[in-house]
Amino acid sequence: MTSGMASAQPAGTAGEGGLSWQDLVELQPFTVPVAERYWGDEELDAGDLTEILAHCAATRATAWYRMLQAASLLYEDYEESHHRQMAEHTSGEMDSIEAFEAAVTAARCGEDPRARYGPDGLEQAIAHVGAVLCVPPAVAREVITLGDALRYRVPLTAATLAQGRIDEQRFRIVVARTRLVTPESIEQVDARIAEQIYARDQMSVKRFTTMVDKTVAVVDPDAVKRRRAHAKAERKVTVTQDRFVPGQSRITASLPDVDAALVDARLTAMAESVHAEDPRSLAQRRSDALIASSVHQQLRCLCPQCVAAAEVAVSEPTPLTDPDTSVEPDAGVDPAGSTVPAVGVVIHVIANQSTLDGDDDEPGFTDDGGVIDADTVRELAMQEFTRTTAITREMMQRSARMRYRPGKQKTAYAFAADLCCTWPGCNNRAWSSDVDHTEPYDHGHPERGPTEWWNLKPLCRLHHRMKTFTGWRDFTDEFGRAVFGSPTGHYFVGNAYRGTDLFLGLAELVPKPPDHPAREKIAELYREHRRRADLARRRWDEANPPPF
Numbered sequence: 001m002t003s004g005m006a007s008a009q010p011a012g013t014a015g016e017g018g019l020s021w022q023d024l025v026e027l028q029p030f031t032v033p034v035a036e037r038y039w040g041d042e043e044l045d046a047g048d049l050t051e052i053l054a055h056c057a058a059t060r061a062t063a064w065y066r067m068l069q070a071a072s073l074l075y076e077d078y079e080e081s082h083h084r085q086m087a088e089h090t091s092g093e094m095d096s097i098e099a100f101e102a103a104v105t106a107a108r109c110g111e112d113p114r115a116r117y118g119p120d121g122l123e124q125a126i127a128h129v130g131a132v133l134c135v136p137p138a139v140a141r142e143v144i145t146l147g148d149a150l151r152y153r154v155p156l157t158a159a160t161l162a163q164g165r166i167d168e169q170r171f172r173i174v175v176a177r178t179r180l181v182t183p184e185s186i187e188q189v190d191a192r193i194a195e196q197i198y199a200r201d202q203m204s205v206k207r208f209t210t211m212v213d214k215t216v217a218v219v220d221p222d223a224v225k226r227r228r229a230h231a232k233a234e235r236k237v238t239v240t241q242d243r244f245v246p247g248q249s250r251i252t253a254s255l256p257d258v259d260a261a262l263v264d265a266r267l268t269a270m271a272e273s274v275h276a277e278d279p280r281s282l283a284q285r286r287s288d289a290l291i292a293s294s295v296h297q298q299l300r301c302l303c304p305q306c307v308a309a310a311e312v313a314v315s316e317p318t319p320l321t322d323p324d325t326s327v328e329p330d331a332g333v334d335p336a337g338s339t340v341p342a343v344g345v346v347i348h349v350i351a352n353q354s355t356l357d358g359d360d361d362e363p364g365f366t367d368d369g370g371v372i373d374a375d376t377v378r379e380l381a382m383q384e385f386t387r388t389t390a391i392t393r394e395m396m397q398r399s400a401r402m403r404y405r406p407g408k409q410k411t412a413y414a415f416a417a418d419l420c421c422t423w424p425g426c427n428n429r430a431w432s433s434d435v436d437h438t439e440p441y442d443h444g445h446p447e448r449g450p451t452e453w454w455n456l457k458p459l460c461r462l463h464h465r466m467k468t469f470t471g472w473r474d475f476t477d478e479f480g481r482a483v484f485g486s487p488t489g490h491y492f493v494g495n496a497y498r499g500t501d502l503f504l505g506l507a508e509l510v511p512k513p514p515d516h517p518a519r520e521k522i523a524e525l526y527r528e529h530r531r532r533a534d535l536a537r538r539r540w541d542e543a544n545p546p547p548f
Contacts, residue, residue: 047488058164064171065150065162071129071140072147078128079121149175153186156194165197170208177212180227185220192219201493206370206420206427211497213371217363224363224373231256251290258376261347261368269346270299277303348431350416351377352505353390365419365502367429391416393509404441406451411435414456417499417506422482423463424492433458436467438476457482457495 041052119127122144130140150158154174161171174193181189192215203211217224235255242248255263270292271285278285278301285299292299300306351364355374364377389412406414415430436459442448449455454476459467466472471487474494482494500507 045488047490050486050488050490057167061161061164061167064168065158068143068147068150070147071125071143072151074128075122075125075144075147078124082121082124146172146175154178154190154193156190157197160194160197165202166208169205173205173209174212177209178216178223180223180230181216181220182223185223189215189219196497200496202424203496204420204425204427204494207495207497210365210370210419210502214363214502217371217373221361224371225375228256228373228376235259257366257368257370257372258347258380261366264368265347266293273299274301275303275306277305279303346431347380348415348429349377349380350499350503351381352503356381362503365499367415367431371502391506391509403446403451404443406435406456410451410453410456413453413506413509415458416503417453417480418458418482418495419497419499419502420458421460421463422457422494423459423466424484424494426460426463426494428460428462430458433460434464436464438474438482454480 041049044052122141125144126137126140129135129143130137133140133143135143150161150171157166157174158171160166161168166174178186178189178193193212196211196215213224231254235253237251237253239249239251242250253260253263267286267289270289271282274285280288280302289299300310348367349364349372350366351374352360352362354360355362355364355377358378361374363371363373365371389408391409391413414435415433418430420426420430421428421433435456437449437451438455438457439449441451457476467474467484472484474482474484476482480498480500481496483491484494485491
């Protein structure tokens with residue numbers, strides 16, 4: 001029994017079967033004083049609480065590093081003990097050719113000759129870690145595997161975890177996304193990832209994952225192809241009962257990125273195809289769309305008008321081929337007879353024109369799936385439903401400052417240049433976000449807050465409202481970094497890794513911002529120094545003609 005816990009239930013004053021605060025103090029004589037240390041947090045202001053959040057996040061990351069390292073060391077200790085145990089039971093030599101052949105046969109059949117000596121080192125470590133952390137064997141095994149990667153596979157990136165530069169989730173992403181990188185390339189991948197973590201502000205999970213995938217694609221391009229083949233081979237769909245909610249089941253699917261994006265886009269398109277008066281939430285409509293796509297092919301609208309039409313259709317069924325039926329050929333008709341808009345699927349892909357032309361194998365990016373290999377980009381471009389929007393330098397330089405809504409080109413650039421919502425930590429898709437003017441557009445004076453590429457960025461509806469109606473403020477520097485200032489006076493970079501880092505050509509499409517007058521003044525001083533130095537050299541040459 002854990003120290004400090006009583007074995008008998010005391011008589012509480014909080015009612016039968018309950019515990020009073022005094023009882024809790026007696027039961028936990030060591031833990032309650034620890035909690036008392038933090039009661040003063042209730043008196044702190046928002047600025048101090050923000051500092052506490054940041055400190056605790058860094059401390060938790062450091063604790064994760066030490067925990068993973070301990071799990072790895074514990075496994076090595078058990079593995080060494082297991083090998084010593086085997087050495088005590090075997091001499092390492094076969095006393096006959098028959099024994100040797102039996103061992104070979106057992107190995108070929110997948111049998112472990114060491115099984116008779118009990119669980120091996122990994123199994124013992126899994127049991128130990130699972131008991132300490134109170135987690136199932138699969139989770140304990142993952143902790144040990146992460147610890148091994150932390151010490152041997154990506155130690156430089158692991159050091160950023162120890163310092164609180166990244167958290168446990170992002171470290172898991174690095175380990176998972178580099179799993180198919182060859183041993184010859186992993187050191188360079190590890191170094192580049194760590195370098196970018198140190199060189200940039202914190203990134204949202206989507207931006208961080210994109211950065212890792214881009215690094216892998218540059219250092220070990222074949223790893224991206226291996227990942228694609230692995231995803232295709234491991235695709236599956238499972239249906240299981242929910243362990244926590246009676247009457248519900250869970251559907252889990254593992255699909256290649258592009259296939260998953262198609263399914264996701266299809267469900268959203270079907271969910272948005274019903275009328276605005278439909279009483280269901282978007283999540284409920286997506287769930288019903290999954291069933292409809294498997295059974296009916298069309299999502300039934302539940303707005304009052306369609307429900308009434310369905311009741312009439314049931315009482316007086318009308319053949320769908322009736323020439324008098326006022327249904328457009330491209331519109332959808334559900335089994336009940338109500339008419340809903342046609343459903344279209346849209347997947348947004350960013351890629352270089354050179355990749356589409358086959359001149360190089362630079363990876364592309366999907367609004368949902370992240371980085372994809374060049375072959376997948378070209379396959380998508382060949383589909384009959386593909387629509388291409390080319391972003392050109394001429395279109396980017398065309399002014400739209402007097403209009404509130406940006407044109408198609410500038411909207412595409414704003415989304416492509418930032419990959420997702422620019423709010424710090426947000427992963428919402430760019431193409432589902434609003435186009436926000438960093439400097440607010442003034443309808444009375446359009447020259448203020450102009451609709452130009454440098455003043456536009458994607459913000460999801462939630463964070464767009466946060467900026468508009470609360471004390472949060474933002475600005476964009478000349479490098480395109482979106483910096484957000486909180487009401488507590490803290491500042492956060494929202495797009496530390498951008499589409500311009502993933503596609504260098506995006507940065508070349510826009511005109512270079514003019515230098516600050518102060519920088520021009522310093523440049524003039526340098527030019528004057530060079531002019532004087534050249535003049536002095538010419539005078540010396542004139543005074544010292546060859547030979548000298």
